[in-house]
Amino acid sequence: MVGMLPEDKGNFYDRLHDSVILPSSIVEFYPDATLVVDNGGRVVAWNKAMGEMTGVPAEDMLGKGNYEYSIPFYGKRMPILVDMVGLPREEVSSRYTNIIVHGDTLEALTIKAKVKGRDVVLWGTAARLYGLNGKPVGAIESIRDVTAQDMVERKLMESEEKYRTIITSTNDAIITVDTKGIITYVNPSGIKMMGRPYDDIIGRHFTYFVVDAYKDRAIQAFSQGMVGSPVPPLEIEMVDGDGRQVPIELSGGALHSGRVKVGAIVTFRDVSERWKAHERLERRVKERTEELALSEEKFRVLAETTSSAIFIYQKGRFRYVNPATCRITGYSEEELLTMNFWDWVHPDYQELVKRNGRARRHGQLSPPRYEIKFVTRGGEERWAELTPGLIEYNKRPAILVTAVDITDRKRTEEALKNSKENAEMYLDLMGHDINNMDQVALGYLEMAMKAVQEDDPVYAYISRSYAMLQESSRLIDNLRKVQQAVDRKLRLEAVDLGAILSEVAEEYSIVPGRDVTIEYRPVECQVMASRLLKDVFSNIVGNAVKHSTGPLKVSIGVRPCVHNGVRCCEVSVEDDGPGIPEGLKDAIFSRMKRGSTKAPGSGLGLYIVRSLVEGFNGRVWAEDRVPGKPGDGSRFVVQLPSV
Structure with a gap:
């Protein structure tokens, strides 16, 4: 029996006395979900x-009011359709759609x-319930879940709209x-492609638009499809x-x-x-085939005549060898093609060749060229x-x-x-043993000069010999510096560039018999160099003094800079001397190359400068x-990497 509020049943029947009453069995077995509320909004069925x-x-749920019956549907208390019977359509449309009103239904x-x-x-579907006296006694609502039907209708509409859009907008x-x-139908792209108005297309047989040579194929395809x-x-x-013939697929x-x-x-x-691309491809294939044949002929001629060995090996066996391979290895072509590839590689290098070959086959990094013994x-x-x-x-793969x-x-x-x-040995011999002998000789000459009066003609011979031995010692010292720089044997460390420049400026501020002015404002700058850095600037400033006459002004400046992403200290040493001809600006850094002045020297000074600076990774x-x-x-200008 339909659920009815027991304690209120008599009261409800009283209100329905002499009214039209829905038999409880009918409400109970309604196929649709149904509820009945009284005028007070309480659930009675x-x-x-x-x-x-x-x-x-x-x-x-029976006996519940205050919109309790809306919670299972909306998760909160609120009026539902059964509460809106008789309300204006505008109020109902705020929560419902597709509204249909038939009197009190x-x-x-x-x-x-x-x-x-x-x-x-x-x-x-909701309706007012009336008694026989014509007074409302409550309301009834039946609810049907139409989710699946609604979804199908929506998908059908979306599908129709989607295909309509596709057909009309596709290329x-x-x-x-x-x-x-x-x-019977042609879309806008068809009208455009066929180049005819819509009315000139509709109603014609499709073969009307097919080139005669293709009509039989088109009819056969149509028949198969049907x-x-x-x-x-x-x-x-x-x-x-x-009237143009247009290729179509x-x-x-x-x-x-x-x-x-x-x-x-x-x-x-x-x-x-x-079709055009296919024609171009066919032409290109023909051309490439001819080029390949010509390339193969060129390779054959090159491989047969080159002095380099060219061979192909696959799975450890020779597959092809050129004449040079036979000449270099001493084996005949027949012998090589029956040999294992490793048979000609020296045992000490077989593993190296195998390792590089495996790496290359697996796409790993391997050297593009390497040396072996065979x-x-x-x-x-x-x-x-x-x-x-x-x-x-x-x-x-091969x-x-x-x-x-x-x-x-x-x-x-x-x-x-x-x-x-051997040269290094001789240089070490010069730098050590010969230089020691020079020092001993210099000591004896110093004693001899002290024993002879300066106005004695013998004194001039002795002092001249003393100066030559000093020059010999300097030459040996310079050669040792060049050796260290060229062989990259310089041990680099942080060097105080400002202190080095201060020492050089002080040493050359007083030159006997010359009016030399050195302008330098001390700076703080640490560079990566060695103890030989002083020789760089001593040679540069010394050259300026040696290759000039009269008063000389030398200015030394330092500024930070960046070269190839590396922070550097840049030192500029400029003088107002005779200058350097354009054609000699780079040549003066070469070994034994001297400037255009008549000043004496070995020609090693600026060569030592460049060798040392490059040894310091500068320029x-x-x-x-x-x-x-x-x-x-x-x-x-000298640029040196900063610390």
Whole structure:
């Protein structure tokens, strides 16, 4: 029996006395969820379908008022359709859509409900209940879940709209034809592609627009499609409104109305550019085939005539060898092609070659060229420089190698190494033993000069010999400095550049017999150099003094700079001496190269400067003190990396 409020049943029946009463069995077994409220908004009936829909049984809802019955639908207390019977449509439309009003009966749709945690679309029908005396005694509402139906309708509408949009906006031309091949529809892209007005297309047989040479193929494809056979994309030519033959690619399928086949839908697109590209590709393939044949001939001639060994090995076996390979290894072509590749590589280098080969096959980093030792057929050990590359040979990975016999070069390098070691030994001998002897000789000469009067002719001979020995000692010292700089044996450390420049400025501020002015404002700057840094600036300032006459002004400036992203200290040493001719500004840094003055010297001073500066990872150059005026003095610029 329908759920009724027991303690209020008599009162409710009293109000319904002599009125039209819904039999309780009818309400209970309504297929739709149904509730009844009295005039006070209290639930007096809550049928089984309502309990199943909301999950709330009748015993938990009967007698409840204050919109308790809205909570299972909206999660809060609020008027629902049963409370809105008789209200103006405007008030109902604030919460419901699709409103239908028939007197005191109200129908509407809501999409805002949430039942059992699920968003639902509900269709409600509510009506006023009257007694026989004509007075309202309550209201009834039946609710139906139409979520699935609503979703289907919406998807159908969206699908129709989507396909309508696609057909009208796509770049592909689309036509439909009936079972006889008569065109019944063409989209805007089809009108544009066919170059004809709409009325000139509709009602014509589709073959009217096909080039004669392709009509049979088009009819055959249409017939296959109409009997349900698959039809692959077809390329034919169409005649447009200007009489041009346009290459098109078309595809299609049968159209059905229910189970009845009513025609076909055909899409086609202009493939003129594809046909042109295909023609260009065919020409290019032909050209490339001819070029490849010519390239193969060139490679064959090159491989057969080059002095470098060229060979291909695959899975450890020789697959191809050129004549130079035979000449270098001493093996014949037949012998090499039956040999294991590793048989000619010296045992000490086999693992190196294998490791590089594996790395190259797996796309890993490997040296583009490297040196190995190999063994000739006669057992001679020789050297080769290999340049390998990964190729495909007979559709399988292989290694193409160019090998140059560098045995003579290696022997020359060994000889040069020995010569260098001998030269260093001689230089060490000069720098140590000979210099020691010079120092002893200088000591004896100093004693001899003290024993002889300066006006004695013998004194001049002794002092001259003393000066020559001093020059010899300086030359030996300079050679040792050059050796350290060239061989990169300088130990770099943080050096106080400002202190070094102060020492140089002080030493050259007083030059006997010369009026020399040194301008320098002390600065603080740490650079990476060695104790030989002082020689750099002593040589530069000393050269300015030595290669000038009369009064001389030397200005030393320091400023920070950046070179190639490295912070540096830049020192400029400029003088107002005779300057340096344009053609000598770079040459003066070369070994044994002197300037245009007649001043004595070994020609090593500026060569030592450049060698030391480059050993400090810096750079040095000469320029005009006044740009464009070489005769107005020179400027030497030294850049050194800062700490």
